[in-house]
Amino acid sequence: MNISQIKKEFPIFDEKIHNNDLVYLDSANSSQKPKVVIDRINEFYSKQFSNVGRSVHYLSVAATNLYENTRISVQKYINAKDKNEIVFTKGATEALNLVANTLGQKYLQEGDEVLITELEHHSNYVPWHFLRKSKNIKINFAEINEDGDVPLENIEKALTSRTKVIAISHLSNVTGAILPIKEITDLAHSRGIIVVIDGCQSAPHLKLDMQDLDCDFYAISCHKMYGPTGLGILYGKKKWLEELPPYQGGGGMIKEVKKDRISYSDLPNKYEAGTMATAQVIAFDQSIKFMENIGIEKIMLHEKELIEYGQELLRKNNSVKLIGNPKNKGGVLSFTVEGIHPHDIATILDEDGIAIRAGHHCCQILHDKLGITASARASVGIYNTKDDLDKLNNSINNCKKIFNLK
């Protein structure tokens, strides 16, 4: 696979950052966008724009078809059984709020328990916390082990007879741990527990197969998958999406509206209230095609090589401490440097054109557990090379120099 060729498809890499080439190692935060996606947005607004599903004129019909085409592309990409299991949201955060909120309305009772893990992103904790406040449900935390991993045993240990939902990340945005979702789902379903997956970090990096994973819900961020901002996807098993109540109310999600009663649309409209992110949905079809054209197997292989290379490099660098050494790791390299705060590292790296993230990465529980308030995180995408990681390492050494460390 020719990465330099692929990189050329991303216009941003023509830009200079502080007079340096951009080394973008912040894809776990949001990925850059290939030209095909940007062009599609441009083309749609310039030549085809109309609102979806609400008018019978030419542009509207065309836009509606394009919009629904993306739904089918997503269905195929994640191997969902039915296109109506795909709901477009404004982001993964909204997707997770939708699940927590509607399960809270119809399924969870006072005293019921939701099991999350210590490595969850705030987006997969705060929505459940809302139910803790409003419905008195309980939240339990499956522990991470010292490798920053959550093995199946730790999930099993934390289950009780009142556990009704397991809500977990597929791939940790800090330790990079890939959790054994299939096994967790098997275990959960054998006890009648619903499984909600935060797939934000896995979706850009792993082959997705909903029917194989068999989880009940799966949340995706399109902007981390070479797609536009302001778009996410909720996969939900049809039986759940049919059974649960709607989340937001408004135009497009109703069947019959009277002064004293309202009935709701069938799927998928039921969960898509109001004017949706039409242009973004339509452009996301190109993001999927872009990934498919390269091939997810090749993407996985390339990124595996990068992460292994990066791990090795940073392990050799004394005073760098890698966070997490999970059995299966993907996408991210989080670390601390003895004597230099992550924000200072990020600032110094930025001067060299290297974009990483510093902070708690929306995982305060995890950082508390590690006994630190912040970490530095380099994360990779399809456009990164080993050279980028060499530059990262060199720039870390520059930090040490500036801070008078050896």
Next chain:
Amino acid sequence: MNISQIKKEFPIFDEKIHNNDLVYLDSANSSQKPKVVIDRINEFYSKQFSNVGRSVHYLSVAATNLYENTRISVQKYINAKDKNEIVFTKGATEALNLVANTLGQKYLQEGDEVLITELEHHSNYVPWHFLRKSKNIKINFAEINEDGDVPLENIEKALTSRTKVIAISHLSNVTGAILPIKEITDLAHSRGIIVVIDGCQSAPHLKLDMQDLDCDFYAISCHKMYGPTGLGILYGKKKWLEELPPYQGGGGMIKEVKKDRISYSDLPNKYEAGTMATAQVIAFDQSIKFMENIGIEKIMLHEKELIEYGQELLRKNNSVKLIGNPKNKGGVLSFTVEGIHPHDIATILDEDGIAIRAGHHCCQILHDKLGITASARASVGIYNTKDDLDKLNNSINNCKKIFNLK
């Protein structure tokens, strides 16, 4: 004002629809986008893209500043007192859901009443209906008069001692009635009632001044204001946004997260959970500039002329029946044609390149009241001309010919 010049700024008008020039009369549904807005999206993704507020690297800092600049532009455009009174949402529908939901959590009690009108869009009814279901609040409907208007008296008549919220459209998307918001707010506040305005249809057409209107909340759809899809704005008075609980939970809206408790960010982050529609927010700044460059007074004048011209034209056309004859009318011309169903009209018009909308326009209550199931609606934007309305009228005559009517 040179409309043909302005029209040239919208690339879509270079397209042919069934070999005809596009006559776009569906702006109340969603407006077309000027080149400056499309280009801004393109430029942002191509040269500046990064996630907002989460990293300290160059691109992220720049994106964050751009994002916050739009907040300030919006603040100024609608004359809000404080930039933190501007919350970005995925659309007006989400904005209205946010208000209903959070008022429901903290403010409304069983038996409390919300007053809406018979001309509300489903997006300003269904979210309150949810509270009717979950909290046993009551929804009252202020009646429209025979002109399709809701005069102040009709609001006043419908108030009771238990009315806690008035939630109404500023401009009806069917009758075009412009409601006396300032007077309604005065009345409401004198009785301690919260005023929530659905400003979807007014925002593209009227001068907005939050401090003058003095309403408590105001919801806006950016895609109807020459802006990108997937973006809306909630204006809320600071005291309310500070007092009410958050709506969605996730990254970016928290202060401190512990296993047993969570505290939330201050405004505006408190209501902006997860990765926001970054590119859309940044591009919307250009939509505002575009409107400001023309000048809202000129836009209002031009559109007033169009609506008056269109009304006259259609009134002269026998068998066309205009819906609504309100005192102050803006933006839309809804009508029926004796003997031809609105969908058939829309299909025949479309063949001539004329895009209108047919249906209930998300206002079933209003259509029930009018005793019809659907209507045809032509709506205008800054790019429309009297010629467009002549073509509309001619094409309606063609419908009559096809249907063998005179």
Next chain:
Amino acid sequence: MNLKELYQEIILEHGKNPKNLGKTENFNKEAKGNNPLCGDNVHVYLKLNDKKNVEDISFEGSGCAISMASASIMTDLIKGKNLIEAKEIIEDFLGMIKENPELHSKNLTDDEKTKLMCLSGVKQYPMRVKCATLSWHTLVSAFENKKAEVNTEN
């Protein structure tokens, strides 16, 4: 021009004066259908006798010329047919609207075929296909006496 094909005289006539409009007496099966985005709705009533013959059929509803004409023609053709024949006709119609240019049913006379073919112009108007098919989908539901409303949005 396509519009002429869509709005043929016979369609306009059926649209204006639909047959079998109303609620037939003694119906033993029924179903409702609606199209939430445009507000069209239809209610199909039918009387299926012991021999599985459609003794009577009628509909109530409101909608565009296409949907009214389609319901009118449908009820006209289905009346008197037995269940198996009816299902073949339905399948034939839905196939025609979607892709097939020809009707295959042996249960229709040439005259009946001509009537049905009038609706084939809809094929070129994707957004209007659901107007034409709503009553037919609702009829399928009525045969099954389904509770859930038919919804042509999917």
Next chain:
Amino acid sequence: MNLKELYQEIILEHGKNPKNLGKTENFNKEAKGNNPLCGDNVHVYLKLNDKKNVEDISFEGSGCAISMASASIMTDLIKGKNLIEAKEIIEDFLGMIKENPELHSKNLTDDEKTKLMCLSGVKQYPMRVKCATLSWHTLVSAFENKKAEVNTEN
């Protein structure tokens, strides 16, 4: 090069070995501040005596070199000043970080000014300005004994 300006020796030294770290005894005013996006936090304690003099001041917290150095230098300079002087110094500092290249306060010796000026390199790093200002905003809160946590996200 700007980085050298940002990370001057004196900043690194204060960052590594901050002065007045800990919880001073007998404090009578305090406030907490945090920066939710990066996780920095600070807790300022101070003892303001009857004559409105800052008898003692200290801080707890964790953060980057800039924020630690800033808190360290701040406590160093504020200790012993009276309330009015302290407020002038705060204003001067915040002004410098935002736009003014010069310090105006008459309450600082040249030495003290030099110390404070070390932090002026932050100006060129907009995302880091809040690291430098967090402790100062928190100090303002402490003087007012405000309950609400300071939040530098706005």
